[in-house]
Structures are given as structure tokens and as C-alpha cells.
Amino acid sequence: MAAVERSARGPLEVESPIINSAFEEPHVHWEIRKNREPVKAAGRRPASYFFRVPERAERGRKVAKPKDLFGETEVGQEEPLDLVNQLRQRLQAWREGERTGRCYEGASPVTRELLALWRSPDRHQRLFFAQIEAAETILFLTEAAAPYQQGLPKLPLDEPGAEAKAQGARHFLRYACKMATGTGKTTVIGMLAAWSILNRVAAPKDDRFTDIILIVCPNVTIRERLQELDPARGDLSLYRTRQLVPAHRMEELRRGEVMIANWHRLAKKETSSVHQQPARVVKTGEPVAVMKNAGKANETCEVKYLESDRAWLKRIRQELGSGRGRAAQWMVFNDEAHHAYRRGGQLDAKEQVALDDDSALAVKNEREATVWIEGLDRINTLAGGGKSGKRGLCRCIDLSATPFYIQGSGNEVGRPFPWVVSDFGLLDAIESGLVKIPQLPTQDQSGDKEAAYFNIWRWVQQRAEQEGLGTTLTPELVMTYASTPIILLAQDWFTRFQDWEQRSKRRQKHPVPPVFIVVCRDTRLAKAVYAWLAQGEGGYGEAPDWFRNRPGEEVTVRIDSRVIEDIEAGGTKDETRRLRFILDSIGKPTWPGDKVPEDWAELVRKHNDKVANDEEDGSLRWIDERIPPGRDIRCIISVAMLTEGWDANTVTHIVGLRPFGSQLLCEQVVGRALRRQSYAVREDGSDQFAEETAKVFGVPFELVPFKVRKRREGPERPEPEHIFAVPEKDQYRIDFPIITGYQPSGSLQVHLDWAQVAQVTLDPMQIPQTVKMTSLTAPEGALSAFGPGQQPRLSLTEWRTRWRDQQVAFRLAREVCRVWQEEHGRDAVPVLPLFQQVLSAAQRFLSDRSKLVLKGDSQPCDLLAAGHYTQAAVWTLYEAIKRGADQQLRELPVIPRGASGQGSTAFVDFHSTKPTSPVEKCHLNAMVADTKKWEQSAGFALDIHPAVLRWVKNDHLGFLIPYRKQALVASYLPDFIAVLSNGLQLIIETKGQYNDDADIKAKAAERWVQAMNQLGEHGRWAYVLVDDPPALLLMLDRVC
Template identity: 75%
Template structure:
């Protein structure tokens, strides 16, 4: 049941504990916060939706027909469901669990299954976030999932080119967008999907669903350089190994693929300036393009320039970006920060909509045109007669149409297939919690500093300044909120400084960002903060620059563009290095970039020159230039992909016409500092916050009790196989299931058939659809709008009970054969008996209970009912007593069917214990004494040849738990001198689950010994590690006859 949390109607709505989910699992609950109501923690995951608001022209400093329009409430917008995402969430979850077909990840290749198992494993140094796994799973599902799971999924819209693009031979290509909040790990998702595509293509070179040629397009040079870790050729330094995205034995295969990384600027066509030493204009080689400069002005000029042809462009791009390793003719493309990659729409944008951001809109349009046209050319030329782009995956926190796109600003891309939005990220602890002003002494419904720009406009009108908001007017009012927030920043700074001193580290300061409307406002803010100029009151003293101590930097939009394009001017390069190292106490990898060393050398030469009047100070190249930055004044939102995690405060001094822009600005402060779990066993992160003024982002006003001091993380220990101890290597088979070696009879035990209830109150077959948007944009049970009723009545008329029985029996038989082997029982014999049982089941009112107007065919419509019916019939099937049949293990072919201690390589912050008769350098201890005691007993026992703890080893025993496929991970593998191999479990307390696991292990041992190809095995369980030696003696004395030894404390 949802739990209510106390809240007073007079105060702001607050959630005392905003983090209510673990980052490693699907969200199990969410906060419901509605205007005027206390917050409620509701069970289940929040439905995917987006908040749309018509751009607010009134906030852009123009009179639209009177003060009422200027200051009146704009359209507050509405919440709209992402229906496709919600449907896919259900289908992917069902596919993950095998709910429709009884097989997890049905349809996925063996390579894909191996990767998914690795990604979802809890036994890893850095567990992947659920947000990352879900995004990758959704893309894989759309490519590989079996038909029952993809049935009735609406056709996902493609990115159709316009008439002009079609005339050039450009065709649509498939795009799937993953919406992931800033800080949830988009780069890792790209690595997961790149590995998935490449390894599958290497395994099946003719399977055109996959490709080993990957292109990543990103917005700027900063991201491009950071994404170099996705290059497989980097080996152990690549993300595939540092984040354990690929098993070690697959890395050599992965290196056969090709990953190209380019910022969008690289996709622009180049002018053919010369041909064989002559001007291209003279020989007229290339494609002529009319270039217009200063359009619409008196000095407008036009000239013809010649650019490379499409084929020449493609040849050049292939040579510049690629290594030629990729063999597939078609490509997998990732659009990083994909909201920049769109086709221009035909929507006529209101002039007021562009007044203050016309340059930004023009920049966006140019960027999108070059980006998309580049992909169109690849799609046209890379694949020959087929499409050159097999799949394009968009990743963005905000995959919506942006200003200047010619589309409705704030509307989402129609091909969004997964969504882990900001609220989900906050409730899972993946990001900082943004806190915005909610009340102040004005008594107004909206606090003044919630939307500083609107507040400044109002004050300017009231004070007689008119509507022309100059930088001076802005600073007249904006200095107050900046100062107020700076006081809180200073408190945070002192706390961080004290913590750093206790750790004997150089203090890295929190970062304060001011996002301005234009360069004039930015200049005024910078001069006030960094230089003490302007006469706008006393500036916070902590942001004042001193000779040789630059704590406040200014980043104009022009500089941002130069940085994004990889500009070569010294000042551009200097600012790029500052931004790249904000919050970093040392250079990444401990290596000073050569380019920075060159800049420092030039600067220090000027310091040593006679022309230096003392204002220039010597720079130590070993100190990152952004380490001590406290404040950044910027016109732009700062470069996307900027990974600084020390931003704690933001002030917005500009109009915000959409929630999209608000989220992008707030996103600069969302990256967490610490990913250490709380020590209360909750598997949750501690709260971290970001204070935000002037960015009217309508989100839950969270109030938290945050841990001020960062959680210190212990230094991890490296656990690996030691080449010099190869004599202790242990290999083992990887069993995925079982099958029968011969024929046997079956029967259905009717007494074991459980009751299944069809209840409309639990799963309604009739639904009223009602618009649930209240005027304030919150969900409401009441409201105007047409109601629509949906029911199963028309669908029910298609089926008779005989058809239902036939389909039910077919599903039961298919599931049974998957588990027992297709040849175990002749299919006709099996089907006849199951069909008889299915008909009896449907006709028996005690077995199939129909409440209300439920009908038998509802089994086919509701997966919950169908799975219940299939499971109960499966459990009732009894095998015959023919002793000539044996169960054999199912072991995949090739490397995926063989495990070894050779591949163990991981890090752990847990205590370690020295080992001798083990291939590894040490053992990670998960218990206080028991595992250490067992390790000592194994090392000193004369009959033990070698042993290993089953930690990051990949050895599992498959079994079914409540009709769900599960994996049992025993404690140890031990090999005796006589060759007998033991699966050892140390179990201090028995329960039902332990008994189920023991039976699963016995089944594994019997099947393996019947197969006889992997030596002799036995299963040993002890309740006390002190008894382990005696258990080994007992199994040795049994002469290999015993497949199960249990030694209790008694």
C-alpha cells in the first residue's frame, strides 16, 4: 500500500527521503506529488511521460499587447504519456523473465545471452546501473526478441527525409532513441551496444542484423576525446575492460571490429580549393554551391563555391576516421547528445520566439543540417544497394526538438524507445537532487528567485525602466540572488575544505555557475564577480581573481563554439583545458598532455621576459588548470558531455522558454561526486544536492538531509590469475540447462493442478480513458474531456474454448520440450495428453475460476493469466519410471561453454586473504572468518590439488525457482589429487531455498557424471568450515561413488 508522509498544507511540499530506490534495480516505487496534497510514496514504477509547455514569449522581454500578457501566467503545459516506452518496458521485462515463452531473453543469440548475463551480474566490481542495462536491453529486444514479445508493438516512426533530400537519393534509416538523464551513464550504454553488435557480427558474419563497423557522432571535441575509451584497440584501458562490459576471452574478437568517433563538424563537406595545382573555380571540379553572405542586408553578397562530391566525401571520411577493420557493409551509428541531430521541419517560428536566441537557433540549425546530411550520405553510400546504416541509436537526456529546428519546440522525437528520466534518476540516487526556491518573504505564489528573469522584468517595469532590459538593469536586481546563493556556496566550500584537510588532500572547491542571456550580461557579471567592478553592491569575495589565481572564468558562446570545433587559438585551447579539468585534483592518468605543456612553456617564457610587469605569474604544468576554479560565467549551457561533478550551485540570468532548456541547464549540476553506497545495507547512495536559482524547472521540491562530507571510498584490491601459478588452473563446463538422453512416458497428475482465477478487479478487461491533466499540469482524477471506453468484447468473439485449449496445450508442450528436450517424448503423444488436460482445466470451475464477466479466452489476452495456467499444467506433468533414460547437461559450443580461472581479473574493496593452492593472487573474503577458515583448510589438506573461490568465476548451477529461471553460485570448486572435482558449499543455516539449491547441485552433478566428458564431480555441503577437511576425507573414501556429501555440525 502507498505510504503517506506528513506534510502541512501551509508549507511547501517536501519529500524527506527522495532516494527510495536502488540504482541497480528497476524502480519499485515513486513519489507522487500533486499541488495542494501531501506527498505519497506510491508502489510501482512511474509511467514514462514528458511535460510539454508552449514556449513562453512573454518571458522574452517583449511587450505582446500590454502588461497583462507580459506578466500573466503562460500556458503551464501538460503531462503527456510516452505510450511506446511504457509498452516496451512491459515487453522487455517479460522478455527478460521469459514470461510469455518460458525462456529468458528468447530469441537472443548465445553471444547476446553471455553479454546480458555479464551486465546483469551482481558479482562485479562496478555493478551497472539499471538505467544502463534497461537502455541496452531495449535496443537488443527490438532487434533480437522472439515474435511473441514483439507482437502488436506499433511501428516505430522512422526519420523520413524531406522532398529535397529524397531527390538526392537519401532514404530513411531506423532510429531508436534512449532518453537517459544526465549522469546515468550514456557512454557505458554505447560501449555495451557496440560490443553487442561487433561480437555478434564476428560470431555470425552473414547475420545482417549486426555490424562490426560502428560510428559515434558527438557534439564537440571534448566528448570526442573522452569517447576514445570506446576504441577496442585500447585493450585493457578501454571501457570494455575497465567497466567489465566484455568477458576477457572476447576481447580479441572485439578488436576485430571498428569504432570510429567524430564530432559533427567532421561530417561537413570540404571546399575543393585546388585541383592539380589549379583553382577549383577555374576547372570547376566538385559540386557548385551558391554561398550567400549577409543575407537580407545591404552588403549581401553571393558567390559560387565548389565542394567535394558525395563519393569523394565518403572516401575521405572513411580514410580519416576508420582503420578498415570493420568488414560489414552497413554501419551502427550512435548519436551522442542526439537532440542536436534532427531534420529541419517546416514549422514557421514566431519572430518573438527567436528574438533573444536567433544566433543560437541558427547555430542549432547549421549543426543539425551537417549532422543529418552526413548520416544521409553514409546511409546512401556505405551499404551499396542496401541501406548503409543498419541502425542509428540516439542517446540524450533531452531527445526533444530544440529551438530553431523548424519543429514544435519541446516535443519528443517520435522514436524514443526507453526512458530513464530525471525524476527516476533522483529517486534512484543517480544524480544530485536539484533544489529550487519555493517561498520567500514576498508572499507571492512563486518565489522571486524561482524565475529571476521574469522577476527582473517585473521589477524593471515597476521601477520605470521600461522593457529594454540592459545588463545594468539585470545586475541591479540579480546581484541580490547571486549574493544570497553565494553565501550557501561558501558554507559548502568550507565543509569540503575541512574534509580535504582531514584526508591530507588538496581541497577541490564546489563550483558556482551563472548562465547568462548574452555576452553583454556575462561581461557585466564577470567584471562584478572576478574583478570587483560595476557598482552593483559588494560582490562575493571568494570569486575575486588575483594575479596567478584564476578562480572565476568566463566562457562566451563564441569561445564555446571554438572549443567544440577544436579551435587552435591559444586562448581557446587554454579555456578547453580549464573546462576539462574542473574539479580534478590531478591530471587524468597522471600524465600531463603535451598540448598543455606547450601552452605553459609559451606562457612561462613571457613570465621570464623583460616585458612582464609582474601581472603574469609562473604556471606549474603539473597542476590541472581547472582544479581551483570556483565560478564559471557562461552564455552557453557549457559544452554537453562536460563531466565535472563538483557543480553545486547555478544561477540563471536569462529567459527560459521551455522545460527542455531548463533541464539542460540544471543538468550541468547533476553529476554526483561519490558513488559509495551507504553502509545501512539499503544498496542506495547518500543524498547530494544542487541549489538552483532562476531556472524555473518544475520538478519535485526535494528537501534532504544530505551528508555534507563526501563518503571516502577505500582503495580497491586487484584480484587476478597469476601466470606463474598456472598449475593451479581450474576449468569447468558452463551448463545452461538439461535434456533427456532417451524416450520416456508422461502423465498429468490432476491433484497437482493449481487454481487459476480470472478476476476483473485484479486485471480489468474494461477501461475508461479520461484526460487526466489538471490546469496546473498535474495528474488529477477529475477534469474535462471526452471519455473513451475500451473492452475485450470484440476480441473475445474471435475464440471458442477449443481454440483456447489448443493454444494453451501448444504453449505447455513447447515449454516442456525446452526444459526436457524435444526428443524425450514423441510430440504427438505429449500433445494429446496435454490437450486433454487443457480442455479439462478450462471446463473445471474449481481449477479455472472466472469472476465477473471473465471468459476462458482471457487467458490469451492477459499474460499474467496465461503464465499461471501454463505453469500449473507444467508442474502437474509427471515423468515415467523408465530407468534407461538419463538427463544430460546442455553446454554451449566454443568458448561460451567453458570457464576457467585464467579469465579472473577484477577489483574489490573487500578484505583479501592469501592463498597457496589457488591460481589467483588472493581471495576476497565476504565473511568475517568462515571463508578464510575454509581457504586455510583447503590449502593445508594433503588431498587437495587445487581450489578456487567461486568469485567472478562464472560458475553457476541453473535451476527454477517459482517457475523463474535462477542461478545458484556455490562457494568453492575443489580438485583432489585423485582427480575428483568437488562443488563445495558452506551453509551455516538451512532453509527452503538452501534445499532447492542443493537439489539443483545434485542434478548438475548427476547430469555431468552421466555425460562423462568433464571428469567426475561431487557436491559437498558443510555447516562448519572446520568440518571441511573431514568432508573431503569422506568423499575421497567413498571411492567416487557418492555424488552428494553432507556434513553437519552434529
């Protein structure tokens, strides 16, 4: 891809940024070239990032008066992510089996089952490609067969610094998955947590996996949301709501342990002795010197006593864990992992570069990273039992939209972590429709090359210098100029607010407003903006009235950085708790599940008690606890970027009133507005999402194809229609069995040419079966056969008592059948009758001494004591029978017992925004159409044909036909079921183009029909595929 630079016209425009489906690997991308129109290029965009050297960073000098770092001559350079690009190619080869002929070679059976579920095209809620790729990359690095990993560069480890090493810290394996905001990182954590736990349960001695998971996140908001990753929640957990784990695996999953903590929980605590006296009084624990009032005249050094490392680990496990995990090692997920870094030594403490003049932010970042990483180091040192060479972390997985070094890290700001292994960045997310499309200013009446409000802070600086107002930007000076772009953008906000309000009224719902965010440089500026917008003060022009707070009507809130820190740490102050509930409920018309949080109810009771005793001006208003406090918020004024993990999807406008020192910071701020509201695909057959947009002023975010043309927001989303079974139409009810698989019935003769069975000799001289042991007695340390002490003898004698010949034959037959399936395909010959025949052959083999030769004291069960012998026996039997199968079989369906094996139209109950058609001979109230005409025409034909007694469209019905596609288990959903007057139950598929996929599904349906009719317990069934809707009437005439 050509290097990307900002053209003279500002950010480049593209007609339609969404060009890929969110559910498939991107197949095209926008190629952006300097001073040229974007070109749609074939193939996926190579993974890369853009780096701009911050001003004066290379000199390491203090900057007394920081300037904006995006000068017109400073252009970012594109740096490829070579490791990511190589892994993409290897992952695709592994996925398709290019090197070994088998997809996902090396993956365990559990992993294959999960992959089949995740990639199934018949899921009710499909996973995004970004999620599948991130998870598959970790699976590849862990399980892929050697041919796929050969030649890859060695992945860098997270090496501790010299000081940390001196304290016992050791490196650990770390992978980073770069995923843009809104692409579903939480789901990826769930996928990988389930993968590790289930594999560990299946193979307890496989140290590649662990059943102890720790998820570390930046704040309480994310921590609370991540609780859905606790397997103990069962069907309410993410593993079931997002179909990440098969239902029958949930009991195994609950045997694992998932701990969730914000980084603050990883800090060491002061110890306490008996009677709860402070540790520094009784002096127990590890002493640590702490400087108070550093740099001031009253600077003092205080000694605190903190818990030991082992006491810390024990406390963490007790506070966070359930104790169910049995593995020695842990797997850690770092959510928003750009906060978890080791401080580099690039800058001397006395030579910090003031990138954004945010020294407080740098200090906060450094403390957070220190606590976070030190916690991981303690786990790595101690969780494995503290044994030499045994690490406590089997792997650490980072997830972040921006896994780059941040300010205060001591590393090169804006450089990615060296262990980034996958990348689905913002450009990919925009082109796949996973996020809102950011819209930024490109031109205005000024005639300048760059629109003024593209970078408000720099524009204000230039204006102040031109006016002779100096270079110090006070809040008053900033507001003098910034009020205009705020008003301009706020007016656009109001237009959208009116549209949303009218839409809500038509739906008879309480309107939830779009959200307008102002991100300020510091608290002083935030106070000035708040006084102007929320209180009508300041004299900076007439503030938009719709952001004005009034008694009992709070529509604008101010969130300072200290408040954000307190919220992230789970502060208990009433105001902190109130603001956290506001942020958590923005965009939500009701509480989830209509359940009022207890903490919120408590705050409301306190407030309402004050209202009852208010004898002054009566400004306090009674609050209804049933209404989420963030429901009616329209404007947020913040110094920080707002809480990370904040999942509000109603943000539509952002104004940046601060300098931006890196594209990393720009992406983090813009990311607050990029979460989509709707994930319904368009109805044009493209499998793409409709466009959603966000307008941004003052955040100079570059290097993406922006939309700038004024467009309508798209057609109004229709009100979801309720589709359900009508009790009064019970005569049209259709019941059907649910088949999960097939079992053979009949006989399968295996013709084994006994003359072709090779001889297998068990020879103790080749593979010894008895071993004598002795002590180390000679002075030089050599073994002596005649030394003193016991000389134990180890043999197979005791081991042989565990095996009978029948068990040995069973193991041999099982291995032969496994090889058969690998060589011929799982469905080539039904395995159950094959096994019975092979078992007989194996029994004969064990008893025939011309084929199985036993030397010395060898016994037949010794076959299982040596893989060499086992494989020799398996392959000689396989070669003798592989062409002797004579199949004369019937297949019977596997139908689960109870309700899980029965489906019915009576269970249909869902909502849809798709077009509907009226129905007559159908149990439901309407039919939802997935096509423009075909299904509607077919439904009409079924309704009017006299031979059709009842019918239903297979939508949310649960009627699935199991089949295999490219070695993965899949489910086919035919279009219709109809019951005819002659008793025939007809499965109908309407398909305009008959292709390979249609052929596979048709054969799967025919197999289903044959098995069902063979069973004979659910009536007669038939399957038809119609390639022209009008022909359906003629087909019905023929079958009747």
C-alpha cells in the same frame, strides 16, 4: 499518474526522493498531486512528458520584447508516451518468456550470451537498469519473435522533406532512447555496438546487424571521451573495463569498425586541385552559391566548389575508419541526439518566434542539425552501394536526456521525437539515486506564492517594473538585483568548500573544490558578472572574495558562447585550447594515469617562455604542467550551457540569470549539476545510493519532487582502506582452481525403440532435385522449352560430392541434441555423452532403408538439402529416444590451462570503504565485511578454531562457482574458504534466510565439490551453509 502542477507552496517536498535501486526496475514512484503531499505509489511511473505551449508560438509573430514564458497561469500538460509504455510491457513479456515459454525468444546465441553477461548479479561493476532497458529495447525491436511484436503500432521513420527527397534522400529507421544525464549513455552505445558487431561476425549474411559503426557527437570533448569505444584499445576499451563483452569475444569484436566524429566532421569541404589551389579557381567539384553579408548593403553571392557526395563518403571512411568492417550498411549512434533533427516547416522564415531572444542560438542549432542530418542522408544513400532499394543505414539510434525538438528546428519546441522507444527520465533517475537531487527555492520573506529566486529573471523583471525602470533588462539592471541571490548561494557554496577542504586535509590530499556556475543570458551580462566576481568590480555589492582571481591563482573563468562553439569544433587557438583543458580537468586532482597531455605541455611551454621574458609588471606566473588547469577552479561564468558531455561531477551550485523558454532548457541547465560523485551503495542493505544534492537558483525547473529541508550532506565518506596479501603471512596462502564448467565422464545408454522410428521418404516428385532451365525466347515473354540457346540443368549431383554419410549423421545428431536441450533444459542430461549415443542412432537410421526410403536417384545426404526432410528425420529420432536415457555418469570440472585456471590469495589487492576486521590466520591484512555482524562473527570463529589452518573471505578473490539461473549463466561467490587440519578444504556460506536463490546456489556448490573431488587433483573439498554464525564453531568440530 495524476497530472502534476506546481502548488501554491512552489515545488513539492518529499522526505526521501531515492526510493529505488539503480540496478533494478523501479517498483515504486512518487505521485505528485496539486496542493497535496507526495504519495509513494506502487509500480513504475508511466512514461510521459510535460508540454507547455510557448507564448505566442501559435501566432508565429515576432516578439520585439520577449517576456518570460512561465506565467503563473501557464501550466504544462502531461502527455503520455504511449509507444514507450507499450514497449515496456512487451519487453517485460519477452524478457520473461510470457508468450512462448522461453526468455528472449528469437534472440541469437550471441545476444543471449551478452544479455547473460550484462545481467549477471555477480559483476564487479553492475550495470544500471536504465542502461540494460535501453539496450534491451533495441534488441527487442530487432530480434524478438513475432508473437511479441504483433499488434505494436508501426514505428515512424525519419522521412526527409520534399527538397531532400528531390536530391535523393530516403527515409531510414530511427530509434531514440531517452536517458537522463548521468545514467550512462556511453555504456549503452558500447553495449549496442558490441551486440551489432558480434552478431554480424557470427552471421555475416544477417542484414539486421552490421560491423560498421559510426558515432556522431556534438563536440570534441565528447569525441575524445568516446575513444574508449574503439575495440582496438583491447582491455583498455569500455568493452572490458565495464565488462560489456566476454574476454573470449574481444578478438571477434576487433573485426568490427567503430568510427567516432563530432558533427563538424560531416560537413562537406571545399575541393582542392593540384598544387593546392582553391577549387573556386580551377572550378572542380560541385558548385554551391553562398551568400556573404546577407541582409547588408554589401551583400554578395559567392560560388564555392565542394566535394561530391561520393568523394565525401570516401574521405569520411578514410579519415575516421580502419577499413575492418565488411558490411554494406552502417549503424549510426547520435549522441546528444536532440541536435540531429530535420527542420520542420511549421514557421515561415519571416515569422520566427523569438522564444528566448536567442536568434544566434537558433542559427547555430539550425546549422548543426543541417550538417548532421545531411551527413546521415548521404550515408543512407551511398553506403549501401547506391543500389535501388538498398539503404546505407540499417538503423540509427539516438541517445539523449532530452530528445525533443529545440529552438530553431522549425518544429514545435518541446515535443519529443516521434521515434522515442525507451524512457528513463530525470524523475526515474532521481528516485533511483542515479543523479544528485536538485534543491530549489520554495519560500522566502516576501510572502509571495513563489520564492523570488526560483525564477530570478522574472523576479528582476517584476522588480524593474515596480521601480519604474522599464522592461529592458540591461546587465547593470540585472546585476543590481541578482547580486543578492548570487551572494546568498555563494555563501552556502563556501560552507561546503570548507567541509571539502577539511576532509581533504584529513586525507592528506590536495583539495578539489565544489564548482559554482552562473549561466547568463548574453556575453554582456557574463562580462558584468565576471568583472564583479573575479575582479571585484562593478559596484553591485561586495563580491564573495573566494571567487576572486589573483596573479598566478585563477579560480574563476568565463566561457562565452563563441568560445564554446570553437571548443566544440576542436579550435586550435591557444586560448580555446587552454579553456578546453580547464573544462576537461575540472574536479580532477591529477591527470588520468598521471600522463600530461602533449597539447597541454606545449601550451605550458609557450606560457613559461613568456614568463621568462616578462620584463614588465611581473604579473605572469610560471605554470606546472603536471597540475591539471581545472583542478582549482571554483566558479564558471557561462553564456551557453557549457559543453554537452561535460562530465564534471563536482558542480554543487547553479545560478540562472536568463529567461527560460521551455522545461527542456531548464533540464539541460540543471543537468550540469546532476552528475554524482560516488556510486557506492548504502550499507543498510537497501542496495540504494546515498543522497547527493545540488542547489539551484533562477532555473525554474518544475515537475520533480525536490528536497528543500536543510540537511547535512550525510556522513563523511571513510578513506578507502588498502586490502592486500601480506608477504610475511605466506603460510596462510590459499590456492584454488577456477572452474568454468563441467564435462561428463562415464557412459550414457540411450535406449532407442527402433519400432517407434517413423519412416522418412525422399521423393523427388515431392521436392524436385533436378531443374532444367531455358532462355526467355517467346515474343510474349513466356518460357519455351524448345527455344534456342543453352538449356542448363541444375541438380544435386555436385552438391552431393561434398557430403559423406558420417557428416550427415553428425548434423542429424547435433540437431537432435539441440532439440533435447530446448525441450529438457541444457543441464538435464550432459550433451556430450548424449551426442555420442545419438550419433550412433543417426548412422543406423541413414543405413536402414526401411526407415529412410530413397526414391529416384535420391541419396541420404539429400536430407540436408531440404528442411522438410531434415526436420522429419530429427524429430523421429528425438521421439524414439527422449525417454530412453539411462544416466550413470560422473562429471569432471573444466579448468582453463595456465594462469587463468588458478586463483590465489596472493593476487588480492584492492581498496574498500566498507568496515574491516583484523585477521590472524588469513593471508590478507584485513577482512572487509559486507554485513553488520554475521561475517565478522564468522571470521572470528575461523580465526580462533584450532582445526582451521588458514582461511580467507571471498572478496576480490576470483573464486566463482558457475551455475544457471533462469536460462542465464551466472556465478556464485561463497563467503569463505577455509583449510582444516585434516586436509579438508571447506567452502562456507553464511545465510540468514534459506530461499530459492540460496537453494540454487547450494546445489551449484555441491555440484562443484562433487566434480572437484571426482577429479582428485586439488585435494578434498566440502561445502557447508551456516544459518547462524555461532553454529559455525560446532560445525567445524563435526567436520574435523
